[in-house]
Amino acid sequence: MAVVSSKIRKKPGPGVRFTGAIRRYWVLYLMFLPVFLYYFLFNYMPMFGIVIGFQDFKVTRGFFGSEWVGLENFRSFFDSMYAWRCIRNTLSISILTLLFGFPAPIILALMMNEVRNKPFLKTVQTITYMPHFISMVVMSSIILTFVSNTGIINEVLRTLGLPIIDFNNNPDCFYPVYVISGIWQSVGWGSIIYLAALSGIDPTLYEAATIDGAGRLRKLWHVSLPGIMPTITILLIMQVGSIMQVGSEKILLLYNPATYEKADVISTFIYRRGLTEAEYGLTTAVGLFESEINLILLLTADRIAKLVGQRGLF
Amino acid sequence: MVESKRGSDLTFRIVNTLILTLLTLACLYPCLYVLFASFSNPVELYTGSKILLWPRGFSFNAFSIVFRNPNIWRAYLNTILYVTSSTALGLGLSILGAFVLSRRVFPGQRFFMSMVIITMFFGGGLIATYMVMRVYGLVNTVWSQILIGSMNTYNMIMVMSYFRTIPDSLEESAALDGANDWTVLWKIYVPLSVPVIAVVALYFIVAKWNDWMTSAIYLTNRNLYSLQLILKEILLSGNEEVAGMNAAASGGAADYQAYSEAVKYATIVVSTLPVLCVYPFLQKYFVKGVMLGAIKG
Known part of the structure; x- marks a missing residue:
């Protein structure tokens, strides 16, 4: 019926199609309008704002009046002594987080999945998710208090007769403090998505494995882990796609001039030099460089995942 | 054995x-x-x-x-205002967007979808965003805390996936009764999606309550300070007067x-x-x- 009518009628031109769609779906278009406006004003206009990365931007002259300088901002960043420091710190922190922080919630979810005692599981979940709900400001102050010279960790070291460590002022301590506290903050919350994936595994697979004589560890290795592999892959691609990005919030709260050497990453450099020292053009260029690299990494990771036979992101 | x-x-x-x-x-x-x-x-x-x-x-x-301490109380009230307003905005936009994107294909839907997804992987970055918000006149206003970063694409996609699990037959019978999309959303989809909407609301509330960054970037007027900004001064900068x-x-x-x-x-x-x-x-x-x-x- 539909086929016949479309054959009889002439194919409508684009204009007709457009007004036809409007007439038929106007409620949906109207409903999407606020969402469209929000994304346009708060996500897409800032993307056009990236032009200031190619300008000697002056607030008084604005987007249209500032002088164009081409790639000068990129050049002056890469010529400065800060470029290498920021890139090295960003990559080090990201890679350490990837190595230690990424597997942690997977292991936790697999462990939780083996618990048969419901009240115990509930308690473990409630408490390990909790750090996620505490603000970064409070978390950072707790971290700094715990690792300070008079804090609990050094108190324990002193009690054991070991030398104390000046975590807050020794730049070499910054990576471990950041990465370990990061795991502590996010391991519970991160495990939820894997638990959700684990609960979606067909129970007959476990029964079949039991009949074949598999113990708990073997079932974990041969049923649970392959069952959550698609979830792991997708989250891994996302993580690899943000290797050039370390969030500024926690570092801004944790670092101090004594630890800049190891703590200053690209995003904190942008915040400090951009907002407090008004080097708008330079820092926008640095931000653009950061997100370009991330985009390339994301697409590469997605391609690799597809090559090894996993479902990718796109 | x-x-x-x-x-x-x-x-x-x-x-x-x-x-x-x-x-x-x-x-x-x-x-x-x-x-x-x-x-x-x-x-x-x-x-x-x-x-x-x-x-x-x-x-x-x-x-x-x-x-x-009056600083704490004022910041508390400010934060409550920011949290309630921005959550209402974010939740409303998420529900509307999720509904439109979960519909059967209509012209323009793919474009809307890409428009939303792209923002998950690419953005203007801190400084360009700040400068555009400056042009809008949002810097140092209450509106900066209500509008900026109130939308979260992940949350919207979560609602969207949930909407997609709702069977079509429900709305077909509603359509026979003459209900349009607007009615279908509020009378069928939203009541059936209370768990996911509660979760997303919680995400928005917690994110805003704990947000230090947006306040630190856009606010310098002490009367508008959010709780987290005051906390930063007390806890990390050791400002004893505050x-x-x-x-x-x-x-x-x-x-x-x-x-x-x-x-x-x-x-x-x-x-x-x-x-x-x-x-x-x-x-x-x-x-x-x-x-x-x-x-x-």
């Missing part, structure tokens, strides 16, 4: 329980520590060992300083240093408690919501 397998399963269970217990304690102890420290006698806390297993002495003095320590000084607190430390812990408790009180009640919703909404990724 059977014996040894049972034995290894038992070992596995013991080790598993042990590790999980240790991890739970590691997550719990810092919170308990802050709680104990805030109720301790400030002087005993300051001079004694830092290893706390119970409040050392007992005193409400730190809390009474916090409760008399912490309300002048009240302690005029009250003749001999051990100013000791009090200033205890006041920090009491401030943490006062600022964090509301979120932690809501969380256990909504927990059953959010695990359910994540399972139903996020599996698609």
Whole structure:
């Protein structure tokens, strides 16, 4: 019926199609309008704002009046002594987080999945998710208090007769403090998505494995882990796609001039030099460089995942 | 054979329980520590060992300083305003967007979808965004805290995946009764999606309550300061005037240093408690919501 009518009628031109769609779906278009406006004003206009990365931007002259300088901002960043420091710190922190922080919630979810005692599981979940709900400001102050010279960790070291460590002022301590506290903050919350994936595994697979004589560890290795592999892959691609990005919030709260050497990453450099020292053009260029690299990494990771036979992101 | 397998399963269970217990304690102890420290006698806390297993002495003095601190109260009210408004906005936009994107294909839908997805991987970055917001006149206004970053694409996609699990037959019968899309959304989809909407609302509330960055970037007017900005000054910059320590000084607190430390812990408790009180009640919703909404990724 539909086929016949479309054959009889002439194919409508684009204009007709457009007004036809409007007439038929106007409620949906109207409903999407606020969402469209929000994304346009708060996500897409800032993307056009990236032009200031190619300008000697002056607030008084604005987007249209500032002088164009081409790639000068990129050049002056890469010529400065800060470029290498920021890139090295960003990559080090990201890679350490990837190595230690990424597997942690997977292991936790697999462990939780083996618990048969419901009240115990509930308690473990409630408490390990909790750090996620505490603000970064409070978390950072707790971290700094715990690792300070008079804090609990050094108190324990002193009690054991070991030398104390000046975590807050020794730049070499910054990576471990950041990465370990990061795991502590996010391991519970991160495990939820894997638990959700684990609960979606067909129970007959476990029964079949039991009949074949598999113990708990073997079932974990041969049923649970392959069952959550698609979830792991997708989250891994996302993580690899943000290797050039370390969030500024926690570092801004944790670092101090004594630890800049190891703590200053690209995003904190942008915040400090951009907002407090008004080097708008330079820092926008640095931000653009950061997100370009991330985009390339994301697409590469997605391609690799597809090559090894996993479902990718796109 | 059977014996040894049972034995290894038992070992596995013991080790598993042990590790999980240790991890739970590691997550719990810092919170308990802050709680104990805030109720301790400030002087005993300051001079004694830092290893706390119970409040050392007992005193409400730190809390009474916090409760008399006008900075905390003003920031509290500001934050409540920012949280409620931005959550209402974010939730409303998420529901509308999720509904439109979960419909059967119509012209323009793919374009809307790409428009939304692209923002997950690419953005203007801090400075360009700041400059555009400056052009809008949002810097240093209440609106900056309500509008900027109030939308979250992940949350919208979660609602969208949930909407897609609702069977079409329900709305077809509604359409026969003459309901349009608007009615279908509010009369059928929203009532059926309470768990996921509760989760997303919780995400928005917690994110805004705990947001320091947006306030730090856009606010310099002290009257508009959010709770997290005030907390940063008290906890990390050690600003004792903001912490309300002048009240302690005029009250003749001999051990100013000791009090200033205890006041920090009491401030943490006062600022964090509301979120932690809501969380256990909504927990059953959010695990359910994540399972139903996020599996698609």
